[in-house]
Amino acid sequence: MSNPIPLAARILKVNHAGEQGAVSIYAGQILMARLTAKGLVAQLESFKSHEERHRAIFLAELxxxxxxxxxxxxxxxxxxxxxxxxxxxLGARAIAQTTLAVERVVLRHLQQQMVQLKDDAAALAAVVAIIGEEQEHHDLAAGHVQTGGPWARLLETTVSAATESVIWLGMRI
Known part of the structure; x- marks a missing residue:
């Protein structure tokens, strides 16, 4: 059975929910980083403010x-x-690995959405408006991630799979 909600609306809904997830990830990380990774708190607060703005962009379009x-x-x-x-x-490395994993998935989906939304200028503009900051989060996190062993690969795989699963579920409910 097909979903009666137009594709653009489903994408915007899932992106809005995903931005809430990102805001929440950073809120939890900021809380704990005050104890485990004080040097990342300012960057995490900046990332969180970006995600709050992204959430507002999608909410406005919805x-x-x-x-x-x-x-x-x-x-x-x-x-x-x-x-x-x-x-x-778990500290700075886990924080950075998580951001890197989430942003890799998000950036891949945003690139796909740019193609899918080519006929909906407002939805496309909402997606395009956030790509630069999402790329910045990815790139800055990558600078904190060292080539990891099995633990880092497990964390990245788990976070990536969870992110993909939530996107998949959101597009279907």
């Missing part, structure tokens, strides 16, 4: 279209906060 937020919104919020607290407890 509101303009009269579309309700994604059913996965609270899953993203709660799961993101838990992930943020856990990786924040």
């Amino acid at each position: 509101t303009r279209r009269g579309v309700r937020r994604c059913k996965s919104y609270w899953l993203c919020a709660i799961g993101g906060y838990g992930l943020g607290v856990l990786t924040g407890l």
Whole structure:
């Protein structure tokens, strides 16, 4: 059975929920980084403010279209906060590895969305508006990640799979 909500609206809903997840990840990481990675707190606060702005961009577009937020919104919020607290407890490398894993998935999806949304200028503009900052988060996190062993690969694989799963679920509910 196909989803009756237009593709652009589903993408915007999932992106909005994903931005809530990102805000929550950073909130949890900031809380714990005050103990485990003080040198990253300012950067995490900056990233969180970017994600709050991204969330507002998608919310504004959903509101303009009269579309309700994604059913996965609270899953993203709660799961993101838990992930943020856990990786924040593990320290700077885990924080950076998590950001890198999430942003790799997000950037790949945003690139796909630019093609999918070519006929919807407003939705495309919302996606394009956030790509630069998402790329910045990726690149700065990559600078903190050292070539990892099995633990780093496990964390990256787990976070990437969880991110992909939430996006997949959000597009279907």
